[in-house]
Amino acid sequence: MAESGDFSLSTLTAVAATEDSQRVLVVDDDEPLANVMARTLRSRGFDCDVAFTGAEARKLFETRDYAVTLLDVKLPDESGYGLLEELRAKRPDTAVVMISGVDDPELGKAALEHGAFAYHVKPVGATQLYLLIVNNLRRRSLEMEGRATLGRLEGMVAERAEQMRRAAELQAGMLPASPYKDEGFEVAAHFTAAREISGDFYDWYRTGQGPVTITLGDVMGKGLPASLMMATARAAFRGVAGVEPLEAAVKQAASVMSAALEVNHAYVTAFHLTFDPKSGDVHYVDAGHGHARLLRGATGQELLQQRSAPIGVFPDTQFVTGQAALNPGDTLVVFSDGLLDLRPDLATKEVQLPYEARRAGSAQEMVDVLAHGAREKDLFDDVTVVALRRNPA
Numbered sequence: 001m002a003e004s005g006d007f008s009l010s011t012l013t014a015v016a017a018t019e020d021s022q023r024v025l026v027v028d029d030d031e032p033l034a035n036v037m038a039r040t041l042r043s044r045g046f047d048c049d050v051a052f053t054g055a056e057a058r059k060l061f062e063t064r065d066y067a068v069t070l071l072d073v074k075l076p077d078e079s080g081y082g083l084l085e086e087l088r089a090k091r092p093d094t095a096v097v098m099i100s101g102v103d104d105p106e107l108g109k110a111a112l113e114h115g116a117f118a119y120h121v122k123p124v125g126a127t128q129l130y131l132l133i134v135n136n137l138r139r140r141s142l143e144m145e146g147r148a149t150l151g152r153l154e155g156m157v158a159e160r161a162e163q164m165r166r167a168a169e170l171q172a173g174m175l176p177a178s179p180y181k182d183e184g185f186e187v188a189a190h191f192t193a194a195r196e197i198s199g200d201f202y203d204w205y206r207t208g209q210g211p212v213t214i215t216l217g218d219v220m221g222k223g224l225p226a227s228l229m230m231a232t233a234r235a236a237f238r239g240v241a242g243v244e245p246l247e248a249a250v251k252q253a254a255s256v257m258s259a260a261l262e263v264n265h266a267y268v269t270a271f272h273l274t275f276d277p278k279s280g281d282v283h284y285v286d287a288g289h290g291h292a293r294l295l296r297g298a299t300g301q302e303l304l305q306q307r308s309a310p311i312g313v314f315p316d317t318q319f320v321t322g323q324a325a326l327n328p329g330d331t332l333v334v335f336s337d338g339l340l341d342l343r344p345d346l347a348t349k350e351v352q353l354p355y356e357a358r359r360a361g362s363a364q365e366m367v368d369v370l371a372h373g374a375r376e377k378d379l380f381d382d383v384t385v386v387a388l389r390r391n392p393a
Contacts, residue, residue, distance in 0.1 A: 022067035023047040027057040029076045040126045054078040073100040088115040095140040179364040188364035192374035192383045199226025200382035201234050211274040216386050218336045220266045247319040250285045254311045267312035271334045280326040295331040298358045328393040338381035363387040
């Protein structure tokens with residue numbers, strides 16, 4: 001019984017039969033030997049051409065494709081190694097086997113380093129020659145299949161990268177331009193995604209001379225699923241503009257998101273607020289977010305106490321509206337938990353925001369200071385910071 005991995009004669013014949021339309025070239029200045037090898041291969045069903053010099057071989061390469069080339073190391077008009085390099089560059093699908101009358105490991109090593117499939121010492125018996133061709137045809141076929149598969153995968157990766165680039169552009173286009181300045185206040189944001197697209201979002205808008213509505217949301221997860229949920233959450237909050245009281249608006253937005261959240265086993269934390277620029281009154285719902293600081297001027301800092309559960313965790317969550325007042329010179333800062341990767345000290349809520357942030361001259365400067373370095377780091381989570389500042393009197 002043949003050992004595992006051995007080819008039977010019938011198997012080899014079948015392999016050769018599948019390759020019978022593929023041509024073999026013998027390049028050797030020993031004319032009798034070259035002709036014998038050609039006759040042997042033809043008798044086995046292979047088409048075979050013969051060249052006795054490098055120049056003759058080059059002319060044949062220009063007009064015909066060869067599946068396998070047997071190439072002598074030493075030719076009368078040039079080195080077989082030089083011809084090997086040229087052939088590998090111009091015909092990378094040709095399997096080249098170097099043959100030589102010298103049994104020298106260094107010559108064999110050089111042949112492989114120049115791209116040959118194998119190195120064989122002459123003379124080559126009929127059975128050895130047949131096996132040499134069949135085995136290298138088989139290897140060539142596997143390598144071509146591998147390159148084709150790699151090409152398909154690279155194409156798929158490139159297509160996905162282009163799709164993700166477009167998705168990122170679309171997602172960025174959904175975010176309002178920062179900063180936004182109006183009568184007596186400024187809203188600004190800094191956003192850096194951990195991947196091409198994000199589960200974080202921020203939004204703000206004002207209808208006429210009414211209150212300003214601001215939302216910062218963070219969808220559990222990363223990548224494409226989170227980004228799709230982000231678009232759903234943003235649209236849900238946009239859809240409840242003007243609904244009063246604020247907790248009813250958040251409840252209605254949560255009901256819009258509920259089906260998508262359930263299917264994706266996800267939840268959303270959000271900080272949703274309205275701000276009256278005339279009075280400075282802020283009404284907010286903190287749905288499991290928790291990262292908000294109210295800066296009193298450049299020195300004081302307060303925490304907002306009212307909290308509710310994240311959206312999508314419990315079906316019967318009762319959202320609670322909190323209230324605060326922004327005096328002239330005060331700033332409300334809200335950020336996603338990705339900022340804690342940059343500034344772990346902020347995980348302790350009583351810790352003051354960094355001095356340079358509290359002393360920032362604008363809301364935009366403040367968020368950029370807080371998120372400094374985000375775009376230069378390999379982030380684990382998205383970083384989003386939003387600041388609402390009431391201008392000093």
